[in-house]
Amino acid sequence: MPRSALIASCVSALAVAHMILRDPVPYGLSTLNNSPLDGSGLDFPCKQRQGVYALEGASNVYALGSTNLLKFRGQTVHGGGSCQVSITYDAEPGSRSVWRVIKSIEGGCPAQGQVGNMGDNIEAEDPYEYNFTIPTDIPNGTATIAWTWFNKVGNREMYMNCGPITLTGEGGDVSNFNALPNIFLAHIGNGCGVAQGYDVAFPDPGKDVERLNGATTSFIGPTGMCGSTAASVLSSTATTNHTQVESSGIARITSSASIIVRTSTISVVPLLSISSSSAGTLCTPEGDWRCVNGSSYQRCASGSWSAIQRLPVGVSCRPGQSSMFDMVEST
Known part of the structure; x- marks a missing residue:
């Protein structure tokens, strides 16, 4: 991938949009503004701010298996686009929360048939x-x-609003939650982007997908490094203890085009051996990354190693285990 393309995908957005989630009722409605997430990813998830998880009377109760409405407020719809609905079992999500997608809408969201704004x-x-x-x-x-x-x-x-939900019914196993696709992330400093003038077709939209026609039917996949959310799972105890497990780091692009996914401020501790460990093998410390032979990686999540994931073509990592995942363009 050209270095210019990687860097361009992480340029901060400047415009302010005017759409807010109306139903489900979001957290912290009195402090929720209508702007996108910061281009650096610093306010991911849920537009971090003072009072971000204040309930302010918000209560959304859904039965398992129920079909519910997604509603918005505002008119600056930017020609529509693509949306996802995702869930985490963390009451106050952070950067390490595991988000799984339950609905993908490709095109025509949050408005259909628009070439620009409605007002x-x-x-x-x-x-x-x-x-x-x-x-x-x-x-x-x-x-x-x-x-x-x-x-x-x-x-x-990228825009993101979050709200509290209570799921009622008999309930199923956490493995069913883990089997759902990861939330798609782009334009928050992670090296992944969506082309201007197109409705993004999500790499892994899940089984519940709705594709809507806009003013033009222009679908395209994302560009850049968009596969870093594939490694994490939620432990069987996390749904009751609300343990936060990182689903993806925030990638930083420096002037030398090195990409660092930051998970903590702990210094790098190289491995003596760079062989991989089988998925499910016990690991410490929690949240560490392991680069395998410069071309693949796995993550220590919920006390065990994740499945090995391959890096995109043209990207490599520094072999070893560390709290920071260093990725560079291959030459």
């Missing part, structure tokens, strides 16, 4: 509504739901 009234109710279904076989209990949006026209941005 500039930030209080207007969006006339377009969407459905999402809670899986029948995931654990019940308290959780957090997220709406993420990648706009079709305008600056390259």
